[in-house]
Amino acid sequence: MLYLHDVWVNWFEGEENGYNVCPFHEWRKSDGIEILDQAPILFIDDKTFQYIENDLQDIPQSMLDQIYQRAYIRKNQERQQLDYACVITNGSSILAFDTMGYHIPIRKSRLIPRQERLVFDLIEGRTAKTYSIPDHTDKEFHILSLPPEYMVGLTRRERQLKQLLMIALDQLEVAHCLEEVRYWLTEWAPEQYHSIKRMTFNEAWEKLYNDLVTGWSTKHEVFCKQIIKGQAFYEDIWEREHQPYSTKSLRS
Structure with a gap:
């Protein structure tokens, strides 16, 4: 499995729409930046990537099993294990997520440009893995969640x-x-x-x-x-x- 180390993350919690997970150039001094000491990298199919990026529904179980307790966060010089956290990419976009122990991507973050380039370098020549998306309700946009x-x-x-x-x-x-x-x-x-x-x-x-x-x-x-x-x-x-x-x- 591929890993990324010292990952700067700016968590956006409870965001179902990817457009609200701000890219690095929109990060603010008031945002709470954290560092993942280690995060697994998954090169996944585009459909699964869009499903995770733009919704708050159950992540495929096979993916959860694959990343279970493989990520660590650094807090106060201590290394704390995270149950389900990783960096995913479809080859063109990148997203980090943390389920906070649940089975949905509660926290999402973009990466800083240097680490995005590193992810793309690491997956070069590899094939994306296709996941089976769990039964779910198709997402519906509305006035409080615009397309x-x-x-x-x-x-x-x-x-x-x-x-x-x-x-x-x-x-x-x-x-x-x-x-x-x-x-x-x-x-x-x-x-x-x-x-x-x-x-x-x-x-x-x-x-x-x-x-x-x-x-x-x-x-x-x-x-x-x-x-x-x-x-x-x-x-x-x-x-x-x-x-x-x-x-x-x-x-x-």
Whole structure:
């Protein structure tokens, strides 16, 4: 079995979508970086890789058996064994995961560029192993878990704010207040005021959602700030995302 040593990981916990497992250039000083003293490397088929990267369902048992207690984490100069943790690659992308003792990839991380290159070098000339994916429910995207095409090209901050905006839209739908949804649609598209006055709740909400879900712009950001105003928890998220973050200084 192949192994990688001194692996820098920035765990994103409970993330079902790979686009929220940030690449190295989006890591922040406030992130908790850990070091895996040793991690097995698995070169796997693309279907299994996508299944692990973009979901939170049971990992194939044969894979769990293969990596059982073969990874170690270094904490306070001590070497601690991890039940199920490893680095996986499909030959084009790389992901580290740790199940925290369970059978699902609870924690996920990208690697630093130097170690990504090392993984690709190590698997060169080898053949990917195909795994049998357990019976599972096909993943369904929704307003609180958008399809990747709506997140591609956005920065970490933009993705976070877009998810915040979608939460606000979801609350708007649940409240089902016609005047409120007309108000917010008018705020977004004031030039359509006269047609908005004739819209039903569903028409107005669908129009607002379809306009907001595509892309990201300064207009989106301003609207997001307006619609969450007065909700302390969401305002706190907004403020955190507008702090002057910088990339953690690591040699790569």
